Amino acid sequence: MNKLMMAAAGIVILALVASGCALTSSGFAETGRVSAKQLEGMLGRFDVIVVDVRSNSDWNKSELKIKGAVREDPAGISNRMDKYPKGKTLIFYCA
Numbered sequence: 001m002n003k004l005m006m007a008a009a010g011i012v013i014l015a016l017v018a019s020g021c022a023l024t025s026s027g028f029a030e031t032g033r034v035s036a037k038q039l040e041g042m043l044g045r046f047d048v049i050v051v052d053v054r055s056n057s058d059w060n061k062s063e064l065k066i067k068g069a070v071r072e073d074p075a076g077i078s079n080r081m082d083k084y085p086k087g088k089t090l091i092f093y094c095a
């Protein structure tokens with residue numbers, strides 16, 4: 001894993017733990033901690049969708065973005081959950 005990806009993974013983990021932005025496809029539920037190693041192993045899997053829900057300004061300013069992550073505006077995200085297939089693991093991050 002390159003340095004940029006490690007930094008992004010660290011940010012994701014901190015965001016999930018600190019702000020409770022972890023969600024599941026079955027509803028809004030905190031899922032617990034995800035280590036950098038666990039996240040690294042999940043990236044690229046067909047059953048995992050990583051969703052970046054940072055504010056537009058934070059997203060635009062950041063050079064750290066997880067490759068393959070889907071970008072969603074955090075406003076009203078609960079109204080768009082049906083577009084993601086059931087049975088997938090959704091990882092939302094906001095840092």
